[in-house]
Amino acid sequence: MYSKKVMEEFSNPANVGVVEDADGVGEVGSTIDGDIINISIKVKDNILEDVKFKTFGCVVAISTSSAVVKLAKGKTVDEAMALTNEDVISYLDGLPEGKDRCSGFALDALKMAINDYIHKNK
Amino acid sequence: MYSKKVMEEFSNPANVGVVEDADGVGEVGSTIDGDIINISIKVKDNILEDVKFKTFGCVVAISTSSAVVKLAKGKTVDEAMALTNEDVISYLDGLPEGKDRCSGFALDALKMAINDYIHKNK
Amino acid sequence: MKRIYMDHSATTPVDSLVVDAMLPFFSEIFGNASSLHSFGTEAAEALSLARKQVADAIGALPEEIIFTSGGTESDNLAIRGVVPFNEGKKHIITSVIEHPAVLNTCSFLESLGHEVTYVPVDVDGIIDVKVLEESIRKNTAIISVMHANNEVGTIQPIEEISGIAKEHNIYFHTDAVQSVGKIPVNVDDLGVDMLSISSHKIHGPKGVGALYVRNGTNISPIVFGGNHEKGMRSGTENVSGIVGFGKAMELAAERLSEDSVHMTRMRDSLISRVFDTISDVRLNGHPSKRLPNNVNMSFKYAEGESMLMLLDMQGVAVSTGSACSSKSLKASHVLSALRIEDEFIHGSLRMSLGRENTMDDIDHMVDALQETITKLRAMSPLADR
Amino acid sequence: MKRIYMDHSATTPVDSLVVDAMLPFFSEIFGNASSLHSFGTEAAEALSLARKQVADAIGALPEEIIFTSGGTESDNLAIRGVVPFNEGKKHIITSVIEHPAVLNTCSFLESLGHEVTYVPVDVDGIIDVKVLEESIRKNTAIISVMHANNEVGTIQPIEEISGIAKEHNIYFHTDAVQSVGKIPVNVDDLGVDMLSISSHKIHGPKGVGALYVRNGTNISPIVFGGNHEKGMRSGTENVSGIVGFGKAMELAAERLSEDSVHMTRMRDSLISRVFDTISDVRLNGHPSKRLPNNVNMSFKYAEGESMLMLLDMQGVAVSTGSACSSKSLKASHVLSALRIEDEFIHGSLRMSLGRENTMDDIDHMVDALQETITKLRAMSPLADR
């Protein structure tokens, strides 16, 4: 059902955790719904130097979290804000039909973290 | 489905034919219904000396014809008239459920033949 | 005693390649196709392959195949499935010679207030297309006419009927249970919206079948539960059965031309040899528009069940069109619809050939038949009148 | 990698004795059981034996068994079958934790104008018998309550409920799909009028099942055709499948006490070892009134699908009670009915044991589970709050 890439990201996720002294934090979801994605970022010279996630959720939630973090890391704030759902899905070689519920959550959490950073540094 | 005895009578029927110079003849059925049983008898000293049948019909029609003829042969007219459906069925070790349509036809034909004989000799 | 099976319209032996395909799916690849783990996905993949095999064999798309428990359920689903989507359309058109799976589904719907027109056939069993067209009403929901008849083998002009249905914007279903594997069956060529198939008639396992439902055709299910088969047929999928069915469909398509040539040769030889050697006999059904494997003949002065049983004692398995339901010796509704005369109607035999029959079997059959007829006619009070 | 299957409530591997029993019925004894010739009578005899095996295993008479295509169809037939015989009686009572085969049949009947009362259960999954009794109306046609639940394994007080049904002269049906082969199932002891069974849950083939219908209980069919199964279920009988089902029922009865002791030991060991080695965990379902093979536990800070997939990667097959249907991550209707707390409801796993599991498998399962939970909790933002 899931692509190889999804299962790879799911079973060997990189960048799990919370960035120390985070410059921005985003969190999406709730226990009632069954998933929570937390993304924290460290920004230096307008670049996302470190990005980490903690996710409670399904295979899609975890694999997209890992993917979003990998995609965002090293990018400029603007580049990261320009990431799309399609970027994430294509990075994962697609997601199965009917499993799109969580696919946008990780990106939402990332953008929330960036907005948090922008807001704090205004 | 059918008892051994039924299949025996059906596949090796004895006394097939028409008695020469019959003293009585009985016939039951029609082509529309799908079966016809013809029984002819020769009576001597009040005894059914010869009995024969010709039957067009199903396994039950043929096996009961053969059974009825065997049962009747050698009996007195009164004894033959006293034969019952149960006698025929028990001689055949039973008939399967739902296959009782033709079971009485052969006996009917025999009795018709005997009545024909009685009528002619009144 | 050599046993010869000539009742392939009733059911067929499962092909050994089909059995081989099924075997791993009992105790090794045994998962429930709905399960998320690898046992489940293996089963789901096997279902996908089978769905493709079935679809390919009839020129359909995999997503247009709904697996069922057999031809009977497929017929029920097709006809009853469109009813809820046709509020107010309460009229159904079918033929008088359909299989009981269609006819009894129609009577059931009649009991619920639907109206059914049963279109007559000619003496060869071909449906009266003019009457069919005239019986179309504003509230006709579906037309269901079988591709080939199971008793007499007559093949219907499905393309013509489906054209009429399309013209009037009415769903068209055909029961192709007997035609698949014997003549070409392509859903686009036939122009059908729905088509029923049964696995056990084409050397697949019993208890499996499919309904083809053309994309865009709205039907509702008749069995409710876990929403398997996209909600159209609930119940844990019979994986081993479906795998066997898929393989059987693949083989049926692959072997169609070879099989049909072989069966046609045997069929024609059997018919002509019976005519040559036995008197007072007639062929039931259409002389040329008939299935390559169907021989249905009637013999005067011999009754069906008796012939069948004597043949069986000689090791030959056939079927008859007359059956006793205790209260009456009923002639089949198909033979009655063909207006077969009284002297012939109770003496019919259906000899339906299969892939594994040989010309030797035909010889044996003719011999056994001669012996049987001779014996019964010697017993019949009618034969010498 | 060693693969361990612990999803026997979803389906089971076919027992090798069952496969052996089935094998001759594909290509040797392949006749249609309705055929009059010897190929047919051989098949009919095999059906008779299987009917007796199924009947004997549940203390019924052979004539009280209707073969179907599985548990789903049996549930449909039971509930929809009594409806036509209860003109005016348009009320049905069932429980909130039934299988979708019952629940969706009920919704279908609701769409036709019937009324359904769904009786609640307590936090252990036991039906509220008082509410059930109070919801009985003059026009109640049938009560349907499952014997044992497929997700949490809770066993219902069927004798008590059937007593109430009898008192009020209402038909009582139980879905025994999960209980057969695990706990004693006797139709007289249970006092039921109808009872559903599925072959593939008891090491038989998929696509076969039965509905027990007590003599004197009037039902009408839901599939129409050639009037097989005394008119109650049309369609050529799946002989090989039914033969396998019969054998599986015989084995289930023979091995019941041994199997249930074995499964209970494994179950209790699994539960206590999980409690010993993993924190923040709860057992779902009744602590003692539960199937010997059912372990359903919830783990905080770990989501069901993720656990399932990580376990699968370690070769262990289980199931979860949470499923994503795209629009929402739905918790199962059963766990919701048991009012499991939010933190636990999305983290449930069902480990359902089978005859062939061993204590070694339990060791392996506990290890794999520990690794899985550790990994997921390390990832969870909730675990360290």
Ligand SMILES: Cc1ncc(COP(=O)(O)O)c(C=O)c1O
């Ligand atoms: C024309 C036709 N339709 C439907 C069926 C029913 O199919 P099944 O035996 O798979 O239920 C049959 C065979 O019995 C048939 O010959």
Ligand SMILES: Cc1ncc(COP(=O)(O)O)c(C=O)c1O
């Ligand atoms: C309690 C219960 N009822 C009914 C069914 C349906 O049976 P089947 O899978 O044979 O359709 C199942 C299993 O899926 C079940 O667990």
Ligand code: FES
């Ligand atoms: S037709 Fe002779 S018993 Fe039925």
Ligand code: FES
């Ligand atoms: S719950 Fe995550 S994709 Fe469905």
